[in-house]
Amino acid sequence: MQTFPPYESSVKPVQRGDLNVLRAIASNPSSFPEIVYFADDQVVTIYDAFPKSRFHLLLLPRQYIPEVSWLAPCHVGLLQHMIKVGTEIATFLTQQYLKSKEEQTFMLGFHAIPSLDQLHMHIISTDFVSPFLKTRKHWNSFHTDFFLPASYVLEELKAGRRLVPAKDREKYVNLLKRPLLCHRCKESFQNMKALKQHVSECRQLFVAKQADASQGIIDKYFIKLN
Template sequence: MTSNPSKRRKIVKKFVDEKKQIIRLGFPSISTKFAEFPIDIAADIGCEVIKEFLRLHRGLDFELVMIEQDSKVLNAFELKWKEIKDDLDAFKFQTKNGNLLQLKSDFGIECRFIVAETTWRMKPGTNQLNKQIFDAVGSRLHEELKRLYPNPGVVGEAYPVQIPKDSDLHIDEGIEQIIFVVSPNMNPSRPDPVSLGKAKELLKKTYHSMLNAFWELKIGQEYRPITTKKEKGSAFDILMKSASKSSFKTSAESSKRILPKVGGKGWTNVLLPYCQSPETFPKSEVYYYDDELVIIYDKYPKAKKHLLVIPRKYIDNIEELKKQDLQLVRALKEKGQCVIEKMKQENPKLFFRMGFHAVPGLRQLHMHVISQDFISPSLKHKKHWNSFTTEFFKDAEEIEKILEERGEIKFNKEYYENLLKSPLKCHLCDTKSIKFIPDLKKHLEEHWNES
């Protein structure tokens, strides 16, 4: 690297400018310092969760950067990652030896989101990095943290806070949000130590919460962490009420449409009655409904959790969406995210995607919310598998982006239907020697039991 500071700054700026479209999360190794978690085990857990996360969000414009100044920790993570990574994931996760608060200055890597450990008290000065952050931002950060989260934090949860735009961290380093995580402690000289078995469980949960918070903030959603205070009503009711009122309007053409009369018992029409009269169906079929949308259980689920989020106003399929329908797509995403949050609270092992089939088989626009275990007796054919694990499945975020940029959705039907004939391939480990669905299902069960 050049020794000329002025020239070096120009090189760094050019690198940042070229990479500015990439949204990054910068984070330290969790619980390996003052909490005294065994480094090798921490690296195993951290890398496995990171790989799982990258598997579920492939092809998207983000990177994860772990920053450490402890060479032992860095070596442990680098060795583990080298062991389990594959070519598709490798470039999305990197490690650096340095200061998390100087990534842009030192490496030209701008991380809009960074992670810092804290305790359930969420007070400044929990550890060295925590202290540096509060010193850099000032008292306003603690005030905002207490305003957002007045109740004690929960071990394993993440608590994002936006930092002031006039702070040095934002101006000089481009940092926008601090994601505080309440990490598990094994150090008997510090508060609330836990056993190794419990700490392993909590560390895995912490990494999941950290990455989930980053993802939801990245796509413009509000991350709602768990606190020790319980609100009245069911978790799902609370989430639905806290979600912004959708009151979406569809495009001029679709807003005039009414649901067509359902004639006969054609399979392609099965969603229409749910939109017309959701109140007439049992709770075993309808998960939630209001004046604008209905959420139903997929009648033939392809995973442990598989639901459909459907607007009640008639839109035949995804290609009828226009730019004016962006608000509708965002409303579907918001309600879908509420469902995901509830189900993840019930079973933290579950990971989800939500999106649309490029060539849907049913009339009426519908968004799938599906867990990524794919363990279900209804998963019987190659086309079932490929419809959710190839490009045939379009993430809701991708559809939103296409509408924003192009104003319409157009897919090559022949190309996408051919994807349904693709060879079977595990979406978690890229195993390519699977020829038959029963073998794939056995393989998926092994992944589930190991998670």
Template sequence: MSATESDPEDAITKQEIAGTAPAPEPSSAGVGRGTKRNAFAELMGPKPKKLQEPQPLASKRGAFTGSFKARDGLGAYTADPTSFPTSRVIYHNASFVAINDLYPKSTVHTLLLPRSPRSRLHPFDAFEDPEFLAAVQAETARLKRLVAKELQRRYGRFSAQDKLREDILNDKVEWEDGKPLPVGRDWEKELLVGIHAHPSMNDLHIHVLSRDRMSECMRHRKHYNSFNTPFLIDVADFPLAADDPRRHPGREGFLNRDLRCWRCGKNFENRFKKLKEHLDQEFEEWKKE
């Protein structure tokens, strides 16, 4: 099988694997996108070089060049994260790189990439090392906090649970100086976190994304079910037991299950277009919670 081809257990298309599928503009999705000024991106992103355009290891459309082609494409980010713009790389350190997914499946969709030789192993094997697993779980928790803050920044003004907090921030309610702001909505609970039981890319990557599944890149049944069934395994669940059914995603048929709304549970069977229309409505209601 060619490196750009997809097999029955892949959750993404061969065009996405090759980096040639249509991708959203940088301003349309992701952490640190879509605003003139974003303190989160300014704080966490690498400092830009003086008046110098970044020289990414990718084309404008995201197709990787050099040795980082197709299923090895994510390696470009861990090899040289500073060569990518802050619209793509959120932050990096000696052990990890956090990026906005090139093909987001929700309004906010990030990936955590470990910079370790173990990252070339299947997650089931990589996470057998308790020290490595603990490091990944700790960094995932950090990225979750950052993505939750991004969700609150974007959608807090719509949320009933965040109303008091938003009113204080907008000077609609008097608040004692120095008194902590109300915590408001627990946006971390609005996140999906984990690895795919059958990763489509060779480098280990942990998905941290909002639950909404609102994206022009959510294009077919496998896209949706890869985040709405046990095909997505939370890193907190590792190490997996030897008889855990999630070790056999093809046998369990996760990607071919009926399409069910993530919020209300309605079964759309195989009617993906109807599900997408329904998700538009659920998205507006979800923001208001």
């Protein structure tokens, strides 16, 4: 198995408040050594400045691509590499830190409508216990179809389709307003405080629709929008 650096969750990133910082990091990662977790000639992986789970990294292509809706079939090779590296990192973190006590699951994917310029793939553990997880939008951006699993995005590109066409943008925005459901047991909660209390205690296993048991990594696959 490929090895990676220790996960230093205490690292305090510097990019807060700058909506264009990911583009700068992608083009010149050596200028941001304190937040870079791993880099190769095609991609850069950094610590999320406001992690929404115990483990939360962002994987960016070095090449400038604004967001997931810009991806086209010509990016299949790049996306395959992003998924390969993301899966290796998730596998490493799982074996290194999660052992058998916690859920050995990571989600790899994209927000349908991101807030930050420059394509970034989330690599996130599925505990979703974090002081930075505060709003309904935070929650639903990972637990509705607003979250586009990387494997789903790859399939769509291979089929010659684009993601998040303009006519669907309103649909995606509205997903963020949906009721708050526990991602494990699907129980509904009135507000974030109640949801977070429950999620910290819910012991039901996170069930995904598609699993690669040989890797121990589950790539959650949401129902497609009509």
